[in-house]
Amino acid sequence: MAAKVGAALPRNGEDIDDIEVDAFVQAMARRHGYDFSGYAPASLRRRVLALAQSMELAHVGELTARVLRDDALVPAVIARLSVPVSEMFRNPSVFRRLRDEVFPVLASHPHINIWQAGCAHGQEVYSLAILLKEAGLYERCQIYATDFSDEALARAQEGIFPIRDARLYSENYLAAGGRHTLSDYYHARYDFMKLDESLKKRVTFANHNLVCDGVFCEAQLILCRNVLIYFSDSLQDRVLGLFRDSLARGGVLCLGNRESIRFAPSARDFVPIDAELRLYRHAGGWA
Incomplete structure (x- = not known):
């Protein structure tokens, strides 16, 4: 039929x-x-x-x-x-390069804005706070940690992680150039580690959706690691444009090791600091 x-x-x-x-x-x-x-x-x-x-x-x-x-x-x-998978000092060589090459430039600013976009459960926010403390820059910083998941933000604000991860986090911390021991920054109780409250002093947690929200702040440093890999090419370019518009002149963008801006139209607005580590500078030059 x-x-x-x-x-x-x-x-x-x-x-x-x-x-x-x-x-x-x-x-x-x-x-x-x-x-x-x-x-x-x-x-x-x-x-x-x-x-x-x-x-x-x-x-x-x-x-x-x-x-x-x-x-x-x-x-x-x-x-x-959302995909809140992370660890403290993930890819330690990136954090070491930030400490050695980017922090000295940030030190020239009387006030430093840092945007951690897609902060997930906060491991990388606290990693950054620790290294900024050790560099003597933390008190001059305002870190904006954003995510589009309120549940992820709530967990990030707690600063509580399984103690089983402490060994990996400690190894990453030392590989990233940490100057003390990671245990100086947390209190262990039962099966969990709670990061010191002082690490939250200069951190603001806020809901922000990279897909549809606009410029969040003017920042000298933006970190958004392994988020763009979940976006289409056009959305990746849109978000890169958002980061460009959010960076101060000469500001630094740090992406994840699985991400690249090579084929995005917005790539022309960034100059590689270390393409392998996915560190880029706003093409306007250092501030």
């Missing part, structure tokens, strides 16, 4: 998943203002499917229905769709 003219062709399971993920993305944008349309499709699809499965839902359509009707569910959904 001939197919009916104009009738939709049968779709396999993968196509249905893609359609449902698209519907979910539209629902989050139109109902709650969170736009995931610029995220790398394969990565977003995996995370949305995993989220539906973790909630024991039969398909993504059920997840869409729930977020449309239950506002209280949205923070947990946002937290699961």
Whole structure:
């Protein structure tokens, strides 16, 4: 029997998943203002499917229905769709280069603004605070730690991490050029380490969405490590433009080791300090 003219062709399971993920993305944008349309499709699809499965839902359509009707569910959904994977002094050579090459330039400023975009659970924020303390710069700094997940921000503000990670963090700290021992900066109790409250003194935690929000502050240093890899090419370029507009003249941008600006139109606005370590200077020159 001939197919009916104009009738939709049968779709396999993968196509249905893609359609449902698209519907979910539209629902989050139109109902709650969170736009995931610029995220790398394969990565977003995996995370949305995993989220539906973790909630024991039969398909993504059920997840869409729930977020449309239950506002209280949205923070947990946002937290699961973000990728808050980090460690203190991750890639220590980057932090050592910041300490040796960038901090001396920052020292010429009477007041230093630093933006840690996509701060996740805060490990890198506290790493930066420790090195700034040891360089004698911390009291002149204002660190803005932002993320689009309120749940991630709450955990970052606590400054509490599993003690099982202390050995790795300590090794990273020494490799990054730490001058003391990491245990000088935390208190261990039971199975957790709580970072010293003094490390929060110059840190402001705030919600900011790189996808749709504008310039957050004028900064001499911006760190956004391993966030752009989850964005499409066009969204990556949009965010790089945001960082360009947020950097003071000659300011420094630090990206993750899996990221590159080589093919982005905005690359012309940055000069490599160390392309391998993903450190770039605003093309306007040092401030």
